[in-house]
Amino acid sequence: MDLLSRIRNVPDFPKPGIQFKDITTLLKDRKAFGATIDGMIDRYGNAGITKVVGVESRGFIFGSALAYALGLGFVPIRKAGKLPAATLKESYELEYGAAEIEIHTDAIEGRDKVLIVDDLLATGGTLEASARLIERAGGTVHEIWVLMELGFLPGREKLKNYAIHSEIVIPGE
Ligand code: AMP
Numbered sequence: 001m002d003l004l005s006r007i008r009n010v011p012d013f014p015k016p017g018i019q020f021k022d023i024t025t026l027l028k029d030r031k032a033f034g035a036t037i038d039g040m041i042d043r044y045g046n047a048g049i050t051k052v053v054g055v056e057s058r059g060f061i062f063g064s065a066l067a068y069a070l071g072l073g074f075v076p077i078r079k080a081g082k083l084p085a086a087t088l089k090e091s092y093e094l095e096y097g098a099a100e101i102e103i104h105t106d107a108i109e110g111r112d113k114v115l116i117v118d119d120l121l122a123t124g125g126t127l128e129a130s131a132r133l134i135e136r137a138g139g140t141v142h143e144i145w146v147l148m149e150l151g152f153l154p155g156r157e158k159l160k161n162y163a164i165h166s167e168i169v170i171p172g173e
Pocket of ligand 1: 019020021022056058118119120121122123124125126127155
């Protein structure tokens with residue numbers, strides 16, 4: 001299925017110059033959403049993954065659907081200040097300023113083989129920090145799954161120590 005055709009491009013959101021990739025048009029299409037999750041089930045059903053980690057907030061949508069389908073637990077990585085119990089925290093650079101994300105210290109167990117899920121790989125800062133959190137928590141990263149990769153940004157280079165699977169590579173603006 002042509003999933004790219006189900007993504008809505010919104011120019012100048014949330015600020016001028018950004019081409020925002022809106023996944024709500026894919027999510028509301030039951031065939032496109034179903035095909036996306038079915039593709040993940042095919043890829044990871046026999047991979048020996050023990051936990052699915054979703055990155056706030058759009059990673060929660062795909063990650064939790066997959067975790068349920070594979071009979072696995074789901075772990076959220078959230079923006080700093082949202083998780084209520086003890087956390088590990090990582091900071092990373094944004095275009096302007098910095099961001100912080102967290103995971104609960106008890107979310108990952110020593111032998112966990114983790115799939116990280118997010119909607120979009122841009123600069124790779126968010127996913128690199130996410131992978132660090134999982135490793136600090138004692139788990140190993142099996143792969144990083146994203147629906148879309150902005151191929152004209154160096155995200156893949158930043159994540160060269162990890163396996164990445166992107167369903168859609170967007171070549172340029
Ligand atoms: P980055 O850390 O630069 O790889 O940014 C990744 C995060 O920012 C993802 O969680 C995306 O949801 C969001 N993001 C970055 N650029 C875009 C874009 N053009 N359209 C939609 N979301 C974006």
